[in-house]
Amino acid sequence: MHIQEIFNAIYVNHVYEYLVINRNLKIIEYSDKVFELCVHDSINCKNMHLTDAVPELYGLEEEIEKIFTGENTIFTLPYILKEHHQYVHIHIHPGREKEVHADKKYRYETIIILFENITHMAIAQQSLIQERNEKTLLLEELSFKNDQLKDFNEHMQSLVNREIKNNLEKQKLLELKSRHSQMGEMIGMITHQWKQPLNVINLIVNVLKINLQKKSLKQEEVEKKLDDILKQIKYMDQTVSDFQNFFNPFKEKIIFNLYGTIKTIIELVKYEYIHKNIALELHGNKKIMAYGYPNEFNQVIVSLLKNAKDAFMEKPHPKMQITITISEKEGAPQVTVEDNAGGIPKEIIENIFDLYMTTKQEGSGLGLNLAKNMIENNMQGEISVRNTERGALFSISLPAPPPLEN
Amino acid sequence: MISKKIILIGDFSTGKTSLIRRFVDNQFSDTYLSTIGVKISKKLIRLANGEVLQGLIWDIEGGTEQKPLNTTYLIGAHGCIIVADVTRQETISNIKSYIESVQKISVSAPFILVLNKCDCISTSQREEIFDKVLSMYNCTTREIYLASAKSGEGVETMFNAIAGQMLAKG
Numbered sequence: 169m170h171i172q173e174i175f176n177a178i179y180v181n182h183v184y185e186y187l188v189i190n191r192n193l194k195i196i197e198y199s200d201k202v203f204e205l206c207v208h209d210s211i212n213c214k215n216m217h218l219t220d221a222v223p224e225l226y227g228l229e230e231e232i233e234k235i236f237t238g239e240n241t242i243f244t245l246p247y248i249l250k251e252h253h254q255y256v257h258i259h260i261h262p263g264r265e266k267e268v269h270a271d272k273k274y275r276y277e278t279i280i281i282l283f284e285n286i287t288h289m290a291i292a293q294q295s296l297i298q299e300r301n302e303k304t305l306l307l308e309e310l311s312f313k314n315d316q317l318k319d320f321n322e323h324m325q326s327l328v329n330r331e332i333k334n335n336l337e338k339q340k341l342l343e344l345k346s347r348h349s350q351m352g353e354m355i356g357m358i359t360h361q362w363k364q365p366l367n368v369i370n371l372i373v374n375v376l377k378i379n380l381q382k383k384s385l386k387q388e389e390v391e392k393k394l395d396d397i398l399k400q401i402k403y404m405d406q407t408v409s410d411f412q413n414f415f416n417p418f419k420e421k422i423i424f425n426l427y428g429t430i431k432t433i434i435e436l437v438k439y440e441y442i443h444k445n446i447a448l449e450l451h452g453n454k455k456i457m458a459y460g461y462p463n464e465f466n467q468v469i470v471s472l473l474k475n476a477k478d479a480f481m482e483k484p485h486p487k488m489q490i491t492i493t494i495s496e497k498e499g500a501p502q503v504t505v506e507d508n509a510g511g512i513p514k515e516i517i518e519n520i521f522d523l524y525m526t527t528k529q530e531g532s533g534l535g536l537n538l539a540k541n542m543i544e545n546n547m548q549g550e551i552s553v554r555n556t557e558r559g560a561l562f563s564i565s566l567p568a569p570p571p572l573e574n
Numbered sequence: 575m576i577s578k579k580i581i582l583i584g585d586f587s588t589g590k591t592s593l594i595r596r597f598v599d600n601q602f603s604d605t606y607l608s609t610i611g612v613k614i615s616k617k618l619i620r621l622a623n624g625e626v627l628q629g630l631i632w633d634i635e636g637g638t639e640q641k642p643l644n645t646t647y648l649i650g651a652h653g654c655i656i657v658a659d660v661t662r663q664e665t666i667s668n669i670k671s672y673i674e675s676v677q678k679i680s681v682s683a684p685f686i687l688v689l690n691k692c693d694c695i696s697t698s699q700r701e702e703i704f705d706k707v708l709s710m711y712n713c714t715t716r717e718i719y720l721a722s723a724k725s726g727e728g729v730e731t732m733f734n735a736i737a738g739q740m741l742a743k744g
Binding site: 219223224226227228229230231244245246247248249255290293294297298300301302304305308 | 577579586587606607608609610611612613614616630635636638640641644646647649650651652662664
């Protein structure tokens with residue numbers, strides 16, 4: 169029986185087509201519909217070279233040789249997409265075996281090239297693989313975006329950190345600048361304060377000198393005059409100590425007496441204000457304690473006093489007065505500094521604590537901004553301002569001291 | 575006329591089918607359709623020196639973690655184009671395993687590396703990736719090509735390059 173007849177007998181609606189080739193790779197037999205799966209442009213492929221009919225087998229001559237020799241029993245080229253979207257597996261099988269007395273090198277005379285139509289299976293697989301690959305691409309995209317987001321966040325964080333560092337450095341510089349400025353002013357005030365005791369000492373020394381020349385100097389008088397000089401020197405020494413304390417930075421928050429602290433400041437600066445006919449008054453409870461950095465609090469008070477003094481210089485008043493009042497509100501220490509210089513212009517009062525905000529020609533706009541920073545950021549208090557009938561009123565609220573441990 | 579089997583391999587969605595479509599039909603589509611198995615296209619390749627060869631270009635299903643490259647397709651290849659996607663670093667890292675497969679199955683077949691989708695990156699990024707791949711795989715500049723199936727840039731060049739190398743091998 170002919171192979172073709174056997175084949176057709178077995179597979180009526182078969183999914184297989186075949187070619188039979190000889191050792192010269194020439195087609196010697198083929199199934200009816202093999203053209204649909206392998207040969208594109210020829211119905212009669214008898215004696216055609218295998219690779220002309222099935223270009224997919226080009227380059228596989230060695231593998232086909234191995235089937236002829238019996239070295240290999242089968243070779244499959246899977247999932248080959250043919251014309252009209254048909255998929256085939258191409259199986260290469262040995263065909264008719266040679267007789268024993270024939271050429272020993274080759275075991276088979278023919279080879280069968282079998283085309284298995286697997287289009288349905290391939291299409292189903294294609295949709296599965298398509299779905300899987302699309303999901304993988306989406307996941308890759310997601311992961312890429314996540315990495316980008318992470319990089320962006322890290323970049324933003326580094327920018328924020330750099331900005332914070334810059335701001336801190338800037339703040340420190342501003343504080344230093346303000347401190348130096350205040351120090352300069354205070355040195356001026358101390359010079360002023362020292363003039364009085366120096367005059368007294370000068371006077372005493374002159375009296376002593378005259379009496380010595382007159383030879384009327386008595387032991388008791390010398391002792392008394394020396395005591396007077398010592399008193400003046402002690403006063404001058406106290407002034408310098410207060411000045412040193414004023415600028416001595418406290419590393420930790422401490423509990424301090426508001427009245428005593430403000431009184432010391434007034435003692436330090438009073439001559440400057442007296443000289444300018446500005447009265448400084450301090451009222452309120454002498455026992456109220458606050459919790460924070462006293463030197464920073466001192467700087468805030470000096471800054472507020474200076475602002476009031478500058479306001480008076482611009483708008484002199486027959487009875488210039490600055491009143492500092494200490495009180496307590498719901499357990500929190502309060503300090504108000506009020507002047508009668510007419511108040512802050514309405515258009516700037518809301519921004520008065522902003523950096524570089526100043527109404528003065530030679531002002532830096534640092535003082536009140538630093539004051540706010542010191543009270544609110546460093547001491548967790550509050551500072552605000554409003555205009556009264558007489559002038560500006562600054563209110564400071566500080567945290568109450570923590571309860572003492574047993 | 576001389577026929578040569580040229581295979582394109584690489585990870586899935588690197589644009590192998592699009593590169594062939596651009597080369598054979600001068601067409602491009604943005605739609606991604608995964609290849610199953612292999613599809614063979616024919617194209618005459620004319621070299622600058624006048625030589626012509628018939629390219630049997632094998633578009634092979636892209637490798638994935640779950641389904642790696644079927645190396646049966648590599649048997650008898652005369653030249654190989656390994657394709658990666660410049661926008662997906664992993665496809666560039668995976669070039670190594672494709673080189674190993676080619677060197678194992680088609681020992682004497684020359685191969686080139688093609689970095690596809692170069693239209694998606696800037697000129698400076700192209701230079702950076704090119705140099706990186708050059709040093710990663712210890713290649714010469716004749717073995718690496720930037721291409722874009724979308725714009726057509728570098729497509730002729732890469733096929734001509736592999737054809738030239740195959741002919742030089744004989």
